Amino acid sequence: MKNFSQLIDSFGIGIIFLLLCLFFGTQSSLFLTRQNFSNIFIQTSVNIIIATGMTFVISAAEIDLSVGSLLAVCGMITAFLLQIDPETGLNFPMRAANAVLAYVPDLLPGAAAWWIVSGGVFLFLALLPGLLGGGLAGFIVVRFGVPSFIVTLGFMMIHRGLARYLTNAAPVTGMPPAFMVIGTGEWFSLSGFRVTCSAVIALGIVLAGVLLMAFTRFGRHVLATGGNPQASYLSGVPVRRTRFLVFVVSGVCTAIAAIIQTSRLFIGDPNAGEGYELDAIAAVIIGGTSLFGGKGTVIGTLFGALIIGVLRNGLDLMGVTDHLKQMVIGGMIIFAVLLDYYRRKLYRST
Amino acid sequence: MKRREALKTFGAVAGSLAGASLAPAAPAQPYKIALVMKALSNPFFHTMQVGAEEEAQKLGVTLLVQGTNKETDVTQQINIVQNFITQRVDALVIAPASSSGLVPILFQAQQQGIYVVNIDNPLDEPVKKQIGLTCPFVGSDNALGASLAAHDLVAAMGGVGEVAILEGIPGVINAELRKQGARRVLEAEPHIRIVASQTAEWETEKAYRAFTNMLTAHPNIRGLFAANDNMALGALQAIQAAGRSGQIAITSYDNLQAVQEAILEGKIISTIEQHPELMGAYGVRAAKDHLDGKAVPDQIDTPLDVIDYRYLSLRKK
Numbered sequence: 001m002k003n004f005s006q007l008i009d010s011f012g013i014g015i016i017f018l019l020l021c022l023f024f025g026t027q028s029s030l031f032l033t034r035q036n037f038s039n040i041f042i043q044t045s046v047n048i049i050i051a052t053g054m055t056f057v058i059s060a061a062e063i064d065l066s067v068g069s070l071l072a073v074c075g076m077i078t079a080f081l082l083q084i085d086p087e088t089g090l091n092f093p094m095r096a097a098n099a100v101l102a103y104v105p106d107l108l109p110g111a112a113a114w115w116i117v118s119g120g121v122f123l124f125l126a127l128l129p130g131l132l133g134g135g136l137a138g139f140i141v142v143r144f145g146v147p148s149f150i151v152t153l154g155f156m157m158i159h160r161g162l163a164r165y166l167t168n169a170a171p172v173t174g175m176p177p178a179f180m181v182i183g184t185g186e187w188f189s190l191s192g193f194r195v196t197c198s199a200v201i202a203l204g205i206v207l208a209g210v211l212l213m214a215f216t217r218f219g220r221h222v223l224a225t226g227g228n229p230q231a232s233y234l235s236g237v238p239v240r241r242t243r244f245l246v247f248v249v250s251g252v253c254t255a256i257a258a259i260i261q262t263s264r265l266f267i268g269d270p271n272a273g274e275g276y277e278l279d280a281i282a283a284v285i286i287g288g289t290s291l292f293g294g295k296g297t298v299i300g301t302l303f304g305a306l307i308i309g310v311l312r313n314g315l316d317l318m319g320v321t322d323h324l325k326q327m328v329i330g331g332m333i334i335f336a337v338l339l340d341y342y343r344r345k346l347y348r349s350t
Numbered sequence: 351m352k353r354r355e356a357l358k359t360f361g362a363v364a365g366s367l368a369g370a371s372l373a374p375a376a377p378a379q380p381y382k383i384a385l386v387m388k389a390l391s392n393p394f395f396h397t398m399q400v401g402a403e404e405e406a407q408k409l410g411v412t413l414l415v416q417g418t419n420k421e422t423d424v425t426q427q428i429n430i431v432q433n434f435i436t437q438r439v440d441a442l443v444i445a446p447a448s449s450s451g452l453v454p455i456l457f458q459a460q461q462q463g464i465y466v467v468n469i470d471n472p473l474d475e476p477v478k479k480q481i482g483l484t485c486p487f488v489g490s491d492n493a494l495g496a497s498l499a500a501h502d503l504v505a506a507m508g509g510v511g512e513v514a515i516l517e518g519i520p521g522v523i524n525a526e527l528r529k530q531g532a533r534r535v536l537e538a539e540p541h542i543r544i545v546a547s548q549t550a551e552w553e554t555e556k557a558y559r560a561f562t563n564m565l566t567a568h569p570n571i572r573g574l575f576a577a578n579d580n581m582a583l584g585a586l587q588a589i590q591a592a593g594r595s596g597q598i599a600i601t602s603y604d605n606l607q608a609v610q611e612a613i614l615e616g617k618i619i620s621t622i623e624q625h626p627e628l629m630g631a632y633g634v635r636a637a638k639d640h641l642d643g644k645a646v647p648d649q650i651d652t653p654l655d656v657i658d659y660r661y662l663s664l665r666k667k
Contacts, residue, residue: 030436030437030438033436035436036436039432039433039436042432043429043432046425167521168520169519169520169521169549170520170521171448171450171451171521173450173474173476173477177480177481180454184454184455184458261425264425264428264454265424265425265428265448265451265454266450266451266453266454266477266481267448267450267451269424269448269451271422271424271519272424272425274420274422274423312429313429313433316416316429316430316433317433317436317437319414319416321390321416321417322390322416322417322418322419322426323390323419326419
């Protein structure tokens with residue numbers, strides 16, 4: 001019995017993923033193609049990145065409902081930053097790079113200097129709203145002891161309102177077409193499998209998340225804080241700082257996801273990301289992270305997000321209507337939590 | 351593309367002559383045309399789907415239909431288009447959820463040899479040009495329709511009084527066109543004054559709230575143009591709740607069943623029928639024409655009708 005429970009514990013989610021793929025493979029001849037798997041990764045990458053950040057929040061027994069709206073704010077700011085001024089043909093990071101390099105011509109050696117400076121300026125300014133948004137929520141949770149559910153529910157509305165307020169809800173256009181590469185562009189082709197930029201970024205974030213969770217002091221603090229905050233506090237874990245930082249991680253992940261989302265839409269969309277917080281929470285829970293904290297796995301979250309993505313894509317290819325799709329994914333979430341419950345019962349009985 | 355038709359005829363003839371023995375020799379494959387719509391919960395798109403399905407059956411093409419849950423879910427619609435590219439459909443007929451956000455993926459479809467037909471909500475011309483997408487538009491003149499509705503409103507008010515406008519989602523082109531079309535007529539009237547113009551994002555519940563507040567802020571409002579019927583229905587509830595029934599003239603857009611009933615009860619003056627079933631049908635036909643090698647014009651107009659008490663009462667009889 002113990003072996004069986006261990007098997008479910010380490011591979012359960014992967015097995016479900018494989019079974020789903022096989023099922024859809026029998027339903028549609030197009031499902032198990034390289035092209036389609038590239039598509040699934042493109043369609044899932046935004047959720048993978050947000051859910052990776054969410055894994056830290058939930059592992060610490062907190063919740064972040066503001067990510068969907070924060071994604072819209074970050075996306076709008078990304079689009080503003082990249083918007084080309086029709087007179088000069090340049091956008092803000094380009095102008096900044098020109099100015100910096102005119103001032104200190106040999107800041108960096110080589111011809112790539114301009115790209116590095118403008119890219120750096122862009123990345124810094126595009127990630128900043130995520131950092132601030134997450135940090136502010138975390139600060140209020142830690143400093144005033146307000147439950148994160150309430151704080152982030154408030155920020156969900158604040159950020160959505162802000163995203164619409166910036167342009168009176170009109171989409172932001174005028175980005176350079178080259179920017180589309182990030183969302184849908186191909187990095188390289190591996191025997192017909194298109195490795196896209198968004199997939200590489202998403203997997204990079206997952207890898208960073210795995211390392212952060214499993215191999216750093218911060219990761220252990222997150223799990224300890226989520227498992228038993230009082231015991232952790234008494235044994236010297238910086239509980240408050242850890243709680244604050246999980247929201248920062250979530251905010252920064254959301255800002256990275258916003259860059260991909262904006263590139264894919266090729267507009268700054270103030271309505272983007274509605275309901276994404278629930279998609280991300282679903283991916284984390286399906287992946288096996290406990291909603292009560294103390295147990296979290298980033299790899300599980302990756303598979304959780306992929307399972308949702310495969311369900312949407314596979315049912316799409318089968319021609320199933322959207323109403324049914326929602327019912328199936330809802331059922332999947334309950335099934336995953338039941339599996340988790342069953343798994344823990346097995347542990348206790350052994 | 352002519353070759354395909356020939357094969358089809360050959361297949362049919364050969365099949366009927368020789369039965370199963372010739373079956374491996376290229377069975378007839380009808381064109382696969384995809385219809386991508388917005389919120390399937392909106393009856394407008396259901397009518398569009400029915401029109402497209404009937405036309406597809408008449409023309410002998412296979413129609414695949416998908417739509418999103420919410421009007422504003424651009425990403426989901428992009429994913430749907432991407433999955434249709436994977437299914438290698440011959441043509442895509444789409445009512446875009448965003449006038450610019452869908453352009454990149456539709457361009458990708460076009461590059462894969464899929465013919466794109468834009469229906470209902472026009473794509474943004476500058477963005478199309480920037481990215482390189484070319485596709486015909488099938489739909490009605492939204493500004494004209496709104497002007498007709500505004501004209502009815504002015505007539506119902508006797509040309510005097512304060513009016514309000516409930517707008518669609520800002521930045522969506524048909525919402526902008528309807529607002530402009532209505533404003534053009536209302537602003538030209540010397541004794542009509544627009545005192546409030548706000549978005550309720552096409553939604554009944556949001557229109558209820560918005561119009562309640564408008565009535566509080568401007569108690570002398572005597573007329574309302576709602577850019578779609580869902581919002582007109584919300585405003586109607588707000589008027590009833592405020593005890594102002596029968597005092598405010600409303601005209602709107604889309605000709606939903608519920609609004610027809612309200613017109614017959616005298617609660618709404620008129621609405622605009624923009625024939626979504628024809629948008630669906632003409633869209634499918636334009637796709638089929640192109641695949642058959644016929645020329646398709648850049649713009650195909652669908653007709654507009656003003657639906658008022660006279661029209662409905664005479665039709666019902």
